[in-house]
Amino acid sequence: MIVVIEKAYAKINLFLNVLGKRKDGYHDLEMINVKIDLCDTLEIRKTDMNGCVIIKSNDLFLSNQDNIVIQTAKYMLRNFKIDSGLEIKIDKNIPFGAGLGGNSSDSAAVIRGINRLFDLKLSIEKMMDIGLNYGADIPYCLVDYPAIVKGIGEKVEKIEMDLSGYKLLLANPKEFISTKEVFRLASNQETKKRDINKIIELIKSGNTKLFLKETFNSLEEIVVDNYPKVKAMRNLIVSALGSENLVMSGSGSSFVKVLEKDNLEVLDFIDKNNTDFCFKMHNFL
Secondary structure, eight states: OOEEEEEEEEEEEEEEEEEEEOTTSOEEEEEEEEEEEEEEEEEEEEESSTTOEEEEESSHHHHHSOOHHHHHHHHHHHHTTOOOEEEEEEEOOSOTTSSSOHHHHHHHHHHHHHHHHTTOOOOHHHHHHHHHTTOTTHHHHTOOSOEEEEETTTEEEEOOOOOTTOEEEEEEOSOOOOHHHHHHHHHTSOOOOOOHHHHHHHHHTTOHHHHHTTOEETTHHHHHHHOHHHHHHHHHHHHHHOSTTEEEOTTSSOEEEEESSOOHHHHHHHHHHTTTSEEEEEEBO
């Protein structure tokens, strides 16, 4: 039996502007997104149960509930009149509700995997259109390169960025945060914004070091003000390692601190503080 294997890499936001709420309820965004080496692994195979999608995972949410991963797979079977069912095994490593695009990345991997398994020959643009129906992060999650992402997530423009000399400390407070709730809070107050064009100029000029000093997230202060455990984690990082190159990803709860190289100070910090929070070093793709 043919098995298609797909890697679903975590995405992080090094820059995120919330421009305002649209009439359809979504928010217009400006983002600089990158991928890191943290990933889920999906195995996708055909079954004889036409139209049926079974997900087996070490993550109970994926196995037991209706979610965008199942919805995306069922749409693909139905829309392309595929006379088959699917079994999808997901080895889950990306934490849920952490601002790392976990379920969106899994959904993107399902779209890519079904495209390969049934030789649908879909363009990346077509796959992005499909993904946007189920999550604003899915279009970017279909690609594995740095990009400028705008609109609600549907406008994805590749940008060259040399991050080969950098690693990142990924910090997670082990707390689920609802994206819907964070944007509800954001709708009730004025969010801070920065000029993305300045950021893009720094990236295109090759001044990665200066660009990383400009990391920013419009939602960060809202989350920190409303989630005490996230605030405690950020304060711990700042007091021990400083605030430079430190930013929240997505709508939280994870933070990333970009580092030029491993150092004993950071490794010692991880060893001492991995009880209440989860701290790990990762590489950029």
